[in-house]
Amino acid sequence: MSQCKPMKQLIVIIFLVQVSIFKLSAQEQQKIAFGPYIQQMSMEDAAVTWSTLEGEVIVTDGNGKNDTIRDYKQHKVYMANLEPNTTYSYDVLNDGTDEGKGTLTTYPEKSVPFNFVAIGDTRSRNNVHKKIIEQVQKVNPRFIVNSGDLVANGLSMKDWESFFEINEDFMRNTPYYPVLGNHEKDSPYYYDFFDLPNNERYYYFTVGDALFVVLDSEGLRTTIPAFTSDEMKDAYWHESGIDYMKTQKKWLEEVLKLNRQAGFIFIFQHLPLYSVKKSRVAESKMVREFWGDIFKRHGVQAFINGHDHHYHHAKDNGVHFITSAGAGAPLYDIDAVQPETVSYKKIEHFMNIEVNEKDAVLHVIDIDGNEFDTIKVKRRKTK
Numbered sequence: 540m541s542q543c544k545p546m547k548q549l550i551v552i553i554f555l556v557q558v559s560i561f562k563l564s565a566q567e568q569q570k571i572a573f574g575p576y577i578q579q580m581s582m583e584d585a586a587v588t589w590s591t592l593e594g595e596v597i598v599t600d601g602n603g604k605n606d607t608i609r610d611y612k613q614h615k616v617y618m619a620n621l622e623p624n625t626t627y628s629y630d631v632l633n634d635g636t637d638e639g640k641g642t643l644t645t646y647p648e649k650s651v652p653f654n655f656v657a658i659g660d661t662r663s664r665n666n667v668h669k670k671i672i673e674q675v676q677k678v679n680p681r682f683i684v685n686s687g688d689l690v691a692n693g694l695s696m697k698d699w700e701s702f703f704e705i706n707e708d709f710m711r712n713t714p715y716y717p718v719l720g721n722h723e724k725d726s727p728y729y730y731d732f733f734d735l736p737n738n739e740r741y742y743y744f745t746v747g748d749a750l751f752v753v754l755d756s757e758g759l760r761t762t763i764p765a766f767t768s769d770e771m772k773d774a775y776w777h778e779s780g781i782d783y784m785k786t787q788k789k790w791l792e793e794v795l796k797l798n799r800q801a802g803f804i805f806i807f808q809h810l811p812l813y814s815v816k817k818s819r820v821a822e823s824k825m826v827r828e829f830w831g832d833i834f835k836r837h838g839v840q841a842f843i844n845g846h847d848h849h850y851h852h853a854k855d856n857g858v859h860f861i862t863s864a865g866a867g868a869p870l871y872d873i874d875a876v877q878p879e880t881v882s883y884k885k886i887e888h889f890m891n892i893e894v895n896e897k898d899a900v901l902h903v904i905d906i907d908g909n910e911f912d913t914i915k916v917k918r919r920k921t922k
């Protein structure tokens with residue numbers, strides 16, 4: 540009799556993931572979740588937008604652990620035919636409470652002194668982000684630009700909930716302009732929450748005769764498969780993303796040509812052109828080579844970026860290149876100072892930028908409100 544081989548036991552563990560969707564009552568849905576906040580500001584128009592809670596999704600993993608993900612509905616009203624440089628109060632609820640109230644100030648027709656704020660990489664350390672916003676509110680800017688990585692994961696609604704909680708009071712009265720960072724992950728939430736000019740990825744707006752251009756340095760990078768090696772990532776970027784970037788570059792040439800009479804030009808994008816972080820120097824060189832001499836040729840005064848979590852000021856051919864990414868993400872060491880470097884500091888900070896008749900002054904301010912660097916630029920010479 541032949542000996543029976545012991546039967547191999549095959550143990551299959553199946554993790555069941557259950558998803559439950561709950562609809563809310565009409566009363567719960569009316570409550571404002573995020574906002575109201577201001578978008579699409581100009582001399583005569585503005586949009587006020589807010590979100591209400593629509594439903595909840597409970598995701599249960601194989602161990603019975605629940606996670607609640609909320610679903611929000613976005614509301615938006617456009618206000619047209621406003622007067623330039625004028626403050627209006629608004630109330631999106633009109634229910635006798637302050638919940639739906641805010642103010643907006645339209646942009647000026649002509650060049651008048653104003654100030655705006657630039658911050659970057661608010662994506663984590665909510666306590667730092669909160670303190671920075673508290674300091675920002677003290678300088679009362681006309682608007683704010685965040686140079687990207689607003690949140691740690693653009694696909695996580697929880698991250699956006701924290702973002703709006705921190706910015707709730709501020710955004711009620713101040714337009715907020717975001718820049719796409721790698722952490723946004725090209726998330727549909729980003730495009731739902733923000734209502735931006737042009738294609739929303741790269742766009743521009745003007746305040747008086749100052750021009751503000753927001754670029755998208757991320758392009759199609761988010762489509763690179765996870766298994767791609769670092770060497771191949773460059774090839775992937777050049778070969779599959781280059782058409783998108785070339786279209787954007789052509790658009791930028793046109794925008795700068797059309798706005799050649801601007802007194803000031805500020806450009807924003809997430810990736811730096813001059814990195815002082817050793818592991819990123821090669822990438823920044825690649826980005827710099829892509830843009831070439833476009834900023835110098837058009838007399839751009841300041842190029843402001845995020846991504847490297849510290850402060851760095853470089854100057855090349857009359858253009859100031861500023862990394863301002865100290866509003867939340869963990870700070871990076873500076874280990875590769877460049878020949879173009881003017882100053883640098885590993886510090887949490889933001890920039891308050893005053894645009895005057897003859898010059899613009901960039902005040903670089905730390906989390907305690909102390910100014911530690913100042914950059915002055917002159918009004919552009921226009922024909």
Ligand SMILES: [Fe+2]
Nearest residue numbers: 688720721846
């Ligand atoms: Fe980044």
